[in-house]
Amino acid sequence: MISIKKLVICGVGLIGGSFALALRKAGVAKRIVGIGRSPESLAKAVQLGVIDEAASSWEDALDGADFVLLAAPVGQMDAIMQAMGPHLAPGTTVTDAGSTKRDVIEAMYRHLGADLAHVVPAHPIAGAELSGVEAAFATLYQGRKVVVTPLPENEPAAVLRVREAWEACGALIHEMPPHDHDRVFAAVSHLPHLLAFGLVHDLAGRANAEQLFDFAASGFRDFTRIAGSHPEMWRDICMANRQALLGELDQYLAELAYLRALLLSGDGTRLEQHFSDARRARNAWAEKLSSQTDPAFVAE
Amino acid sequence: MISIKKLVICGVGLIGGSFALALRKAGVAKRIVGIGRSPESLAKAVQLGVIDEAASSWEDALDGADFVLLAAPVGQMDAIMQAMGPHLAPGTTVTDAGSTKRDVIEAMYRHLGADLAHVVPAHPIAGAELSGVEAAFATLYQGRKVVVTPLPENEPAAVLRVREAWEACGALIHEMPPHDHDRVFAAVSHLPHLLAFGLVHDLAGRANAEQLFDFAASGFRDFTRIAGSHPEMWRDICMANRQALLGELDQYLAELAYLRALLLSGDGTRLEQHFSDARRARNAWAEKLSSQTDPAFVAE
Numbered sequence: 287m288i289s290i291k292k293l294v295i296c297g298v299g300l301i302g303g304s305f306a307l308a309l310r311k312a313g314v315a316k317r318i319v320g321i322g323r324s325p326e327s328l329a330k331a332v333q334l335g336v337i338d339e340a341a342s343s344w345e346d347a348l349d350g351a352d353f354v355l356l357a358a359p360v361g362q363m364d365a366i367m368q369a370m371g372p373h374l375a376p377g378t379t380v381t382d383a384g385s386t387k388r389d390v391i392e393a394m395y396r397h398l399g400a401d402l403a404h405v406v407p408a409h410p411i412a413g414a415e416l417s418g419v420e421a422a423f424a425t426l427y428q429g430r431k432v433v434v435t436p437l438p439e440n441e442p443a444a445v446l447r448v449r450e451a452w453e454a455c456g457a458l459i460h461e462m463p464p465h466d467h468d469r470v471f472a473a474v475s476h477l478p479h480l481l482a483f484g485l486v487h488d489l490a491g492r493a494n495a496e497q498l499f500d501f502a503a504s505g506f507r508d509f510t511r512i513a514g515s516h517p518e519m520w521r522d523i524c525m526a527n528r529q530a531l532l533g534e535l536d537q538y539l540a541e542l543a544y545l546r547a548l549l550l551s552g553d554g555t556r557l558e559q560h561f562s563d564a565r566r567a568r569n570a571w572a573e574k575l576s577s578q579t580d581p582a583f584v585a586e
Numbered sequence: 587m588i589s590i591k592k593l594v595i596c597g598v599g600l601i602g603g604s605f606a607l608a609l610r611k612a613g614v615a616k617r618i619v620g621i622g623r624s625p626e627s628l629a630k631a632v633q634l635g636v637i638d639e640a641a642s643s644w645e646d647a648l649d650g651a652d653f654v655l656l657a658a659p660v661g662q663m664d665a666i667m668q669a670m671g672p673h674l675a676p677g678t679t680v681t682d683a684g685s686t687k688r689d690v691i692e693a694m695y696r697h698l699g700a701d702l703a704h705v706v707p708a709h710p711i712a713g714a715e716l717s718g719v720e721a722a723f724a725t726l727y728q729g730r731k732v733v734v735t736p737l738p739e740n741e742p743a744a745v746l747r748v749r750e751a752w753e754a755c756g757a758l759i760h761e762m763p764p765h766d767h768d769r770v771f772a773a774v775s776h777l778p779h780l781l782a783f784g785l786v787h788d789l790a791g792r793a794n795a796e797q798l799f800d801f802a803a804s805g806f807r808d809f810t811r812i813a814g815s816h817p818e819m820w821r822d823i824c825m826a827n828r829q830a831l832l833g834e835l836d837q838y839l840a841e842l843a844y845l846r847a848l849l850l851s852g853d854g855t856r857l858e859q860h861f862s863d864a865r866r867a868r869n870a871w872a873e874k875l876s877s878q879t880d881p882a883f884v885a886e
Contacts, residue, residue, distance in 0.1 A: 361854075411803050431801065466797075473789055474802040478809040480845060481781060483864040488841040489773055490867035497766075499871045501731065502774040503711050505815075507875070508808040509778040513868045515805075517861035521854050528849045535846055539839070541788040545780060546835055549828045554661075554821050561817035564783040567790035568813045571799045575807070 288450035290315045290353040294341070296366055297322050298331040300413060301383045302357030303422025306336050308455035311424045321347045322358070331419045348373045353451065356382040361522030363390050367397035374398065380405045381448045385471065385519075387435045387464035389526035394437070402439035406448040407464065409433045409471075410457060417516055428456035435464040472530035477538060479520055480531065482513040588750035590615045590653045594641070596666055597622050598631040600713060601683045602657030603722025606636050608755035611724045621647045622658070631719045648673045653751065656682040661822030663690050667697035674698065680705045681748045685771065685819075687735045687764040689826035694737070702739035706748040709733045709767065710757060717816055728756035735764040772830035777838060779820055780831065782813040 293309060295302040298320040309315040320328050320337035321344065328340035341347035348354070348370065358366055363384060374380070380398065384390040387407050398405045412430040432452040436445045449459045462470070489498050524531055548557045593615040595602040602620075609615040620628050620637035621644065628640035641647035648654070648670065658666055663684060674680070680698065684690040687707050698705045712730040732752040736745045749759045762770070789798050824831055848857045 411801065431803075433801070460801075470794075470798055470801050473792075473798050474806050478785065478806055481785070481842075482809060483861045484841045484845055485778065485781070485838065486864040486868045487860055488838055490863065492773075494770075495867075498770055498773050499867075499874075501711065501733070501760075501770050502871065503731075505812040506774050506778055507872070508811045509782060510868055511808045512805040513861075513864045514872065515861075515865070517858050517865055520861050521858035524849060524857060525852065525854045528852070532846065532849055535842065535849070538785065538788055539842065539846075541784045542781075542835065542839065542842075545784055546832065546839075549824060549832055549835070552825065552828070554825045557824060558817050558821035560787055561783045561813075561815075561820050563790065564786040564813045565815070565817055567795075567799075568786045568810055571802065572807070572814065574799075 288314055288447055288454060290451070291317065292351045292353075293318045294347050294351045294354045295320050295337065296347075296354065296356045296370070297358035297362075298328060298337055298419050298422075299357065300417050300419070300421045300426070301410065302355060303331060303334075303336045303419040304412075304424065304426035305355055305357065305383070305410075305451075305455060307422055307424035308427055309451065312454040314451065314454045315353075319347055319351070323362075327419055334419060334422075336419055336422055344370045344373045348375065348378065351375075351378055353447070354378060354380045356380070356384070359516075359519045359522045360384040360386050360390055360526045361518070364393040364396070367393045371397040371400070374401065376401045377404060379444055379447050381408050381451075383408065383410050384526075385409060385475075385523045386526040387467045391435075391437065391464055402437055403441040404444040405437065406440055406445050407435045407437065408448055408452070409435070409467065410452065412457075417519075425456065427452065430457050431460055432457040433460050433462050433467055435462055435467050468527050468530045469533075472527055472534045476523055476527055476531050477534045479512050479515060480524060480535065481538075482510045483520070486510050486513040588614055588747055588754060590751070591617065592651045592653075593618045594647050594651045594654045595620050595637060596647075596654065596656045596670075597658035597662075598628060598637055598719050598722075599657065600717050600719070600721045600726070601710065602655060603631060603634075603636045603719040604712075604724065604726035605655055605657065605683070605710075605751075605755060607722055607724035608727055609751065612754040614751065614754045615653075619647055619651070623662075627719055634719060634722075636719055636722055644670045644673045648675065648678065651675075651678055653747070654678060654680045656680070656684070659816075659819045659822045660684040660686050660690055660826045661818070664693040664696070667693045671697040671700070674701065676701045677704060679744055679747050681708050681751075683708065683710050684826075685709060685775075685823045686826040687767045691735075691737065691764055702737055703741040704744040705737065706740055706745050707735045707737065707764065708748055708752070709735070709771075710752065712757075717819075725756065727752065730757050731760055732757040733760050733762050733767055735762055735767050768827050768830045769833075772827055772834045776823055776827055776831050777834045779812050779815060780824060780835065781838075782810050783820070786810050786813040 293315040295306050306318050318337045319341050320331050321341045331337045394405050410432045412426050595606050598620040606618050618637045619641050620631050621641045631637045694705050710732045712726050
């Protein structure tokens with residue numbers, strides 16, 4: 287089983303904090319050090335027992351470290367790697383929890399190029415609307431998927447180490463090329479977020495916004511739940527993955543243009559067929575999912 | 587308190603069946619007769635004790651009836667009213683549970699014009715993905731909104747009677763002009779359904795659909811929950827309210843065009859502002875809602 291002498295978490299929020307708690311609980315990590323942009327949040331993490339100490343510099347943090355998780359919003363990854371790069375000892379395993387991979391990998395090539403053999407990109411498909419270290423819990427990754435997107439330069443032992451760390455958190459590991467990862471998540475995650483933010487923004491700007499929200503019910507609540515997500519995090523994700531996201535958005539706009547034409551022409555038969563196909567696919571997915579996962583469903 | 591000697595429910599599914607169960611439990615309805623297109627479903631309703639008997643003709647059903655609820659999909663309302671019209675005795679209170687109002691009201695004028703004083707359109711904002719009489723339960727309307735959209739011809743006593751019937755089910759009554767009703771629900775209900783059906787249809791048609799669904803998580807699940815709704819019912823609603831829905835769709839397409847432009851130009855600042863405004867509106871709504879309603883949230 288994997289053993290980590292000194293684990294460094296950069297960005298001790300829900301994602302990084304839960305990783306720390308899970309690895310401590312599993313007996314994998316002996317000493318856990320946090321680093322990040324907010325001293326208050328790090329102090330809180332120490333107080334809550336999520337990390338043992340807060341490092342005030344990358345030099346201190348990386349001294350003797352054998353495993354590093356970068357769990358900051360993807361928009362900060364470039365600056366973080368630039369700062370840590372010069373202090374990284376060869377052989378230290380580095381991974382990340384970024385929601386997009388192409389941009390994070392570009393930053394890895396720019397700043398961690400000296401030892402890419404041990405820098406293994408990954409993305410845990412877990413999370414919640416709640417953020418911050420107070421929301422972290424040891425079982426967040428239990429039964430959840432983690433997508434590992436290895437680099438051609440990666441040493442198999444380093445990939446295995448990252449897999450084992452996530453497995454120790456209870457996660458199910460999938461490997462995928464980074465490009466596929468970004469296209470898949472543009473479709474099933476990033477686009478829905480954009481659409482939900484857009485709908486709420488659209489309605490909130492109306493003269494009768496109050497009346498509209500007064501009569502919005504559970505369908506609207508669920509449809510727009512992800513519009514309660516963190517704006518900065520989702521700005522970063524959308525910007526980082528905007529090429530794939532634009533492709534998905536354009537395909538969806540073509541879908542809406544077709545539905546619009548059906549409405550305009552009053553073609554109820556095709557409209558029902560369309561709804562019926564969608565319902566069948568949706569229900570088949572939901573059934574497969576509920577048979578695969580525990581009741582506390584996979585969040586992202 | 588309102589008292590009903592003979593209640594007639596046309597369409598004894600989730601909506602009609604729950605109305606029957608609630609009024610029986612409240613001691614309001616003495617005898618409850620069902621009518622509908624499926625004899626099997628009516629037999630089931632008798633077996634479950636939701637209705638006392640099934641009528642095989644409108645003549646039988648309306649004989650001695652003092653309150654009629656039309657709870658069929660809106661696409662069937664015209665044919666239903668055409669069939670019932672000749673057998674309706676003056677003074678019988680008639681209401682409906684249609685999700686759209688303009689089209690239902692047009693059918694009322696066409697077929698029930700002889701006694702519009704007692705024909706009061708309404709829309710209970712309740713429901714679930716589950717449908718059919720097996721899904722009906724007496725407390726479905728507890729704390730839910732019912733929108734009553736009276737006609738100029740309505741006698742105040744008839745409006746009051748419809749209000750009191752729904753109040754006896756535990757519902758909260760709102761009055762609104764029919765046109766406003768259809769615009770509000772196009773925005774907060776019909777459009778989100780169209781968007782969810784569209785997204786699932788779009789993804790289900792891809793060559794890598796299986797992979798996409800494999801990595802879809804809780805955000806996707808909630809966003810697309812309403813794509814599990816009944817295709818025929820939603821075809822009817824979309825067709826009946828297509829003018830208002832097209833207006834909402836076009837406004838949303840303009841919103842997406844703006845978001846697309848922000849992505850294309852890489853304008854992260856405006857994108858974050860947009861997300862942030864949406865999140866604030868969504869959270870304010872969700873807070874207000876949770877302070878108003880019981881934990882078993884308003885469904886539609």
